Amino acid sequence: MTEFEKFRLNILNDRISFSFVKTAIPFYLGASVIDWIYVPELWLNFLYVRIISCICFGLLGLAVTKKVIASDRLALVATFFVTLVLGSGLGYMVARTGGLESPYYAGINWVGIGTLAFYPGRHIERFIWVLLTYLPVFLFCAYYGDLHFNKLTALSVIFMGGTILLSVISNVLTMNSLKTEVGLRSELQSLIKDKDVMIEKKSNEAANLKRLAKQFSPTVIHAIENREISLTQRNRRNIGVMFIDVVGSTSRSNNLDHNDYQRALDIFFDFTIKRLLANNITVANFMGDGLMAILNAPYPMMDFEKLAIDVAIQILHETHEKQPLLSEFWHEHFHIRIGVSSGYANVGFFPNTDFGVYTAIGDSVNLAARLCQNAGNSAVATTKKVVKSASEVLTDCAVTKGGSVGSLKGFNGFEEDFYLVIPTKLQKSKSNEKRCPLCESLVVQTADLGDFLMFSCSQCQYKDLMAKDPAKAAYVY
Numbered sequence: 001m002t003e004f005e006k007f008r009l010n011i012l013n014d015r016i017s018f019s020f021v022k023t024a025i026p027f028y029l030g031a032s033v034i035d036w037i038y039v040p041e042l043w044l045n046f047l048y049v050r051i052i053s054c055i056c057f058g059l060l061g062l063a064v065t066k067k068v069i070a071s072d073r074l075a076l077v078a079t080f081f082v083t084l085v086l087g088s089g090l091g092y093m094v095a096r097t098g099g100l101e102s103p104y105y106a107g108i109n110w111v112g113i114g115t116l117a118f119y120p121g122r123h124i125e126r127f128i129w130v131l132l133t134y135l136p137v138f139l140f141c142a143y144y145g146d147l148h149f150n151k152l153t154a155l156s157v158i159f160m161g162g163t164i165l166l167s168v169i170s171n172v173l174t175m176n177s178l179k180t181e182v183g184l185r186s187e188l189q190s191l192i193k194d195k196d197v198m199i200e201k202k203s204n205e206a207a208n209l210k211r212l213a214k215q216f217s218p219t220v221i222h223a224i225e226n227r228e229i230s231l232t233q234r235n236r237r238n239i240g241v242m243f244i245d246v247v248g249s250t251s252r253s254n255n256l257d258h259n260d261y262q263r264a265l266d267i268f269f270d271f272t273i274k275r276l277l278a279n280n281i282t283v284a285n286f287m288g289d290g291l292m293a294i295l296n297a298p299y300p301m302m303d304f305e306k307l308a309i310d311v312a313i314q315i316l317h318e319t320h321e322k323q324p325l326l327s328e329f330w331h332e333h334f335h336i337r338i339g340v341s342s343g344y345a346n347v348g349f350f351p352n353t354d355f356g357v358y359t360a361i362g363d364s365v366n367l368a369a370r371l372c373q374n375a376g377n378s379a380v381a382t383t384k385k386v387v388k389s390a391s392e393v394l395t396d397c398a399v400t401k402g403g404s405v406g407s408l409k410g411f412n413g414f415e416e417d418f419y420l421v422i423p424t425k426l427q428k429s430k431s432n433e434k435r436c437p438l439c440e441s442l443v444v445q446t447a448d449l450g451d452f453l454m455f456s457c458s459q460c461q462y463k464d465l466m467a468k469d470p471a472k473a474a475y476v477y
Contacts, residue, residue, distance in 0.1 A: 007182045008120045008175070013064060013075050015118060016082075021061035023114075024082070025054045028089075031107070039097055049089045056085050079119055083132040086111045091136035099146030100137070100153040108137055109163045116167035120175055126168055134160060215284070215358055217277040220299045229298045231358060234348030240295035240308040240340065240386075241365050242281070243372035244272060244315065247335035249289030251447040251454075256331060264329040265289065267322065268336070272315055279311050284359040290372070294360045297347040305342050309390035309421065312338045312380045313397065316423055320378070332448060339372025340382040341365075342389075370408040371418055380421040387419050398422045436462045 028050050035046040060078050090111060093104045115129045141147040212221055212231075223229045246268065253261050269291070276283055280299045285292040295304040319326070319336055326334035345362030367383070375381035381402050387394070399421050405414040436457035447454035452465045 007178065009075065011120045011178075012079070015120075016075060016078055017061055017064045019082075019114070019118060021058060024057045024086070028054055028057070028086075035093075038103070042093075042096055045096075046093055049092060053085045053089045057082060076125060079115070079125075080128055080132055083111070083115050083129050084136070086115075087133040087136040088140075091138075091140040094137050095140035095144040095146050099141045099144075099148065100156040101150075105137070105156055105160075108134065109160065112160070112163050113167050116164065117170045117174075119171075120178065121171065126171060130164055134164075215282055216299075217280045219280050220282070223299065229300075231298055231349065234346060234350075236344055236346050236362075237297055238342065238344050239297045239347060239360055239364065240304045240342045241345070241360060241368035242276075242293040242295070242308055242312060243290065243339040243368045244293070244312075245290035245337050245339075245372050247337055247377055248446050252330065252332075253289075255448060256329075260329040260331070264326050264334060267326060267329075268319065268334070271318055271322070275311060275315055275318065279307060281307075281311060282358060285357060292359070292365070292368075294345075294347065297360065298358065303389065305340075305386045305389035306393055308340045308342070309380065309382065309386060310393040312340055313393065313421070313423055316378055316380070316426060320426055333377075335377035337372055337375035337377060338380045339368045339370065339375055340380055340386055341368040341371060342383070342386055343367070366410055367405070367408070370410065371402075374402060374408065374418070375420065376402075378422070378426045381418055382421060383418055384416060387421070394421060396424050398424060398427050436460060438462050 032043070032047050032050055036043045039046070060082060064075065064078065087108070090104060090107045094100070094102045094108065097104050112130070112133045115133055116126055119125075119129070121129065138147060212224065216224070220229070224231060246265065249265075272291070273283055276293050280301070282294045282297060282299070283291060284294050295301055295308050301307060315338065316336070319334065323334060341364050343362070343364030345360040345364045347358070347360045349358050350361065371381035371383075382390075383405070387399060399419050402418045402420040405411050405416050405418050408414075408418075438457065438460050446456040446463075449465070452467055454463060455466055456463045
């Protein structure tokens with residue numbers, strides 16, 4: 001059933017209740033006064049007809065009001081029945097008072113107008129109402145012998161036809177108007193619904209873009225919006241991975257004022273993230289005092305290994321340039337270390353697009369994390385493959401062997417070596433470089449104990465105390 005049909009039948013039910021009880025009964029009974037004046041000898045007979053009719057009206061009106069007649073078909077049958085009762089009653093009165101020349105014939109037209117114009121109907125229903133209103137008149141007139149044709153009866157028939165025509169035209173126009181209104185209302189509701197859906201969609205898009213802006217550069221977001229790249233599918237691809245870590249952050253968090261500690265990290269992450277996003281590098285994960293970034297996903301890149309080393313060196317230089325400000329809050333040299341690797345990994349939103357972040361999972365990610373732990377202060381630890389790809393940007397750097405990949409946790413059996421890339425400006429004094437006596441890995445400062453410094457190996461459990469002595473500092477600036 002269409003929206004208009006529902007609307008039409010709702011109007012029909014409302015008008016049945018109104019017309020049966022509030023209109024038909026008082027008018028029909030009130031007209032008994034006319035009977036008493038015009039045909040006093042038939043007044044009592046006509047009164048019986050009117051009372052019986054009004055009882056029918058009242059019962060049907062009550063049934064509709066109390067929802068006894070609730071179906072659409074029953075409501076239409078009720079209108080047919082009432083129309084037949086009115087038509088039959090008035091037909092009887094017309095036949096007993098002179099046939100179609102009787103003034104009671106005007107009542108028939110009033111019923112025709114009320115029924116055809118008042119009730120919202122279809123063509124077949126209008127046709128039935130016409131028959132039930134006017135056919136009883138001719139049948140009763142024929143029964144009582146008053147069915148004859150002359151100028152007056154012809155005029156009455158013409159008036160009947162005019163009444164039917166005008167009433168039907170009025171009903172059709174009204175229904176067309178209602179149909180247009182319902183259509184416009186439905187269209188308006190649809191537009192409102194579409195508007196709400198669009199607002200929700202735009203709000204979700206805005207929220208999603210705000211979330212994506214924390215991971216991707218404007219260039220990448222623009223490509224996502226234009227469907228040049230997709231984030232919906234997870235895939236396996238060759239990527240570059242960067243791990244950037246603040247050295248000794250955990251111990252500093254225990255010894256520093258919280259505001260100073262947080263301020264130093266805010267400064268560092270602010271310029272680091274801006275540097276990464278400026279080069280369309282995806283910021284994948286934050287790990288308290290460090291972060292993970294990936295290259296060649298989702299934004300495709302040429303020479304992404306070279307770019308990874310180049311950006312890593314830029315971050316080291318910028319950290320060095322901001323060392324006075326960082327040290328002011330860190331209350332000692334602010335050191336970082338970076339691990340870079342490349343290889344195939346699974347990339348996409350994990351655990352899903354609604355709750356996860358765009359990141360990578362695979363051995364290349366784990367290797368970058370382990371390399372970062374072994375990079376030492378102000379250095380980049382990476383693989384031989386990456387060093388060869390990035391040779392063009394290493395002109396102002398010292399590249400030294402850092403150790404064996406096989407010595408890194410989780411990579412037993414790997415025979416290749418990893419290398420340390422140290423900008424010349426930040427190059428360590430080899431004579432003062434401290435290595436673990438157990439595994440030959442670099443030993444880095446992890447705590448300031450007043451007159452002593454605590455040094456720990458990132459690969460084994462070795463720890464050592466060293467008295468503060470500038471001449472033996474692990475790095476010089």
